[in-house]
Amino acid sequence: MVASLVGDPARANMLTALMNGRALTASELAQEAGITPQTASSHLAKLEAGGLVEPEKQGRHRYYRLTDDDVAGVLEGLAGLAARTGHMRVRTGPKDPALRRARICYDHLAGDLGVQMLDSLRERHLVRQRKQEIELTAEGERFLAKHLQISPDMLSHPRRPVCKACLDWSERRHHLAGTLGAAMMQRFAELKWAARDPTPGSRVVNFTRTGEKQFAALFGK
Amino acid sequence: MVASLVGDPARANMLTALMNGRALTASELAQEAGITPQTASSHLAKLEAGGLVEPEKQGRHRYYRLTDDDVAGVLEGLAGLAARTGHMRVRTGPKDPALRRARICYDHLAGDLGVQMLDSLRERHLVRQRKQEIELTAEGERFLAKHLQISPDMLSHPRRPVCKACLDWSERRHHLAGTLGAAMMQRFAELKWAARDPTPGSRVVNFTRTGEKQFAALFGK
DNA sequence: TTCATGCTTCGATGGTAGCCGAAGCATTGG
DNA sequence: CCAATGCTTCGGCTACCATCGAAGCATGAA
Structure with a gap:
């Protein structure tokens, strides 16, 4: 299910990082989400299987971008609901x-x-x-x-x-x-x-x- | 986070059952989701805290409905994404x-x-x-x-x-x-x-x- | 009052999934 | 060639959370 993909904090952070429409590499996304590359790789495979992101190979990098504007739109809708109830994302940036x-x-x-x-x-x-x-x-x-x-x-x-x-x-x-x-x-x-x-x-x-x-x-x- | 609320299969079934706009009792929703009333109660409390559903007491029943059309719209968006990738849940779209x-x-x-x-x-x-x-x-x-x-x-x-x-x-x-x-x-x-x-x-x-x-x-x- | 119904809270359990270390491919550069 | 980088796969660990039985409230009916 799509919602459970977005539900995980690490994946949500990745998707948020992609919301500007640009493509980011797997390791960049790992850094954004605050997880190791192995874990990120697993998450990205799931996001890809769910049709939320699309990979693009370039040299030894793998760039990921949101599949299309429909995906971005749904993510915005979710963010809107979350903002409305004050239930912002679990892990909003670093605490330090x-x-x-x-x-x-x-x-x-x-x-x-x-x-x-x-x-x-x-x-x-x-x-x-x-x-x-x-x-x-x-x-x-x-x-x-x-x-x-x-x-x-x-x-x-x-x-x-x-x-x-x-x-x-x-x-x-x-x-x-x-x-x-x-x-x-x-x-x-x-x-x-x-x-x-x-x-x-x-x-x-x-x-x-x-x-x-x-x-x-x-x-x- | 809102998405994780929708991500759980049991809760997703409840929300789907509410998509036609009618209010359903807690036990009806439990049956819809195929879980016991205790479990349903826990889920409904979370959905309520997340602002996705609203309760209405009536006698010894507790009716739940989707909070508003925005919620329904976001759920439609998620269902749309899910349908697109073939990762559909049970039935595609409303029965009615x-x-x-x-x-x-x-x-x-x-x-x-x-x-x-x-x-x-x-x-x-x-x-x-x-x-x-x-x-x-x-x-x-x-x-x-x-x-x-x-x-x-x-x-x-x-x-x-x-x-x-x-x-x-x-x-x-x-x-x-x-x-x-x-x-x-x-x-x-x-x-x-x-x-x-x-x-x-x-x-x-x-x-x-x-x-x-x-x-x-x-x-x- | 007493009983039945509908729902919630509590406690314990089990399955799932996120997570990382280590190792394995693939690509690039020297 | 070999080394470095980027990413993936594998295995094991851990934490979280959905789940249900049992018990506790509330409401309504007899």
Whole structure:
């Protein structure tokens, strides 16, 4: 039955991550759901059998996307019912406040600060976002070069987009992914504004005091 | 989470039994689901907590009904997905012939007549459908103004689309949703072509004799 | 009051399914 | 070739939850 597929928290998180219409790899989905790749593989097989997602092989990756808009529509309907009764999903994002504030999503910044950063970029017309597509403006290129020493040619990649909207796990809004998102996160680390938590496997990103200030100066509200 | 509530087979059977809009007692639902009253009681408590059903005490009986048409609509959507992949439960769609012919889905017309209507609109180029997206043509606007006194400005809504394809529970094909679908259903009622069945909670839509004729004249094959 | 009916609560049980470690394929890159 | 990466399969463990028997309330009838 379809409903039981959506009913499991891990699968629900995967489906939510796919709600922006983009395809994600199995391991990305595993990370989103907070489970190991083995478990994710099992879940994805079930979702595929149930017709909720469709796989697409590409090299050694397996991209998954929602089958079509009907699936997305039903998921929205369910979310609507859940919101109405206050019975939001069981596992809505991480509990840990540090994780909610700033964490690594694949290789870029996520959490409250990640969402805030994209908000700021958009508001100041450094990027242009239409639906899920994000484009760097000329102004944006100048901004990156000036403040973060990031040039456009560092960002080109055969298969990966420069900008990409990534649905934030805890905030349920977009943050910036793509090669630009990764480059910015890397730059933050190089500038010693922030660093991944040394705990093995932790996704928390700790900002230094000066890093916090600089970040706020560039992307603050 | 709502989906996990619907996911359990016993609860799904109960909800299916309630899909015709009538209220059933706890023991009737237990029998429908093939479980003992104790188990049913536990399930019904959960469904009530999840906002899917509402109880009504009457003597020593406890009648349960679906909370509202939104719930029914989401269940239809799930059933539609399930039907599509062949992962159907017991029977496809409602048993009641009246319900199969014409019923309310959220706020628009569903069932045989609903599907027939969208078929007709598409065939006569009054709407243009590409995948799940439906668009009203200029011809279509003239048609609506002339025959149903519906003007485009009545249909605009900040967040809801004018036209939308909704997967039909019993027919497994699309019918027309969106503000236009709602407006048309409302107009049918105002013109006394059709009315929702007076039985409390029933989702059946009864067409009058003249309504049937007029509908057939506009949307007949 | 006493009994019968309808439903709920409690406690114990069992089956199912999610989960991860380890190992096995497949693809890419050197 | 070999090594690394991404994903899957297998096996065993564990936790959850649906299920039912028994007992407890409530309502209505005699």
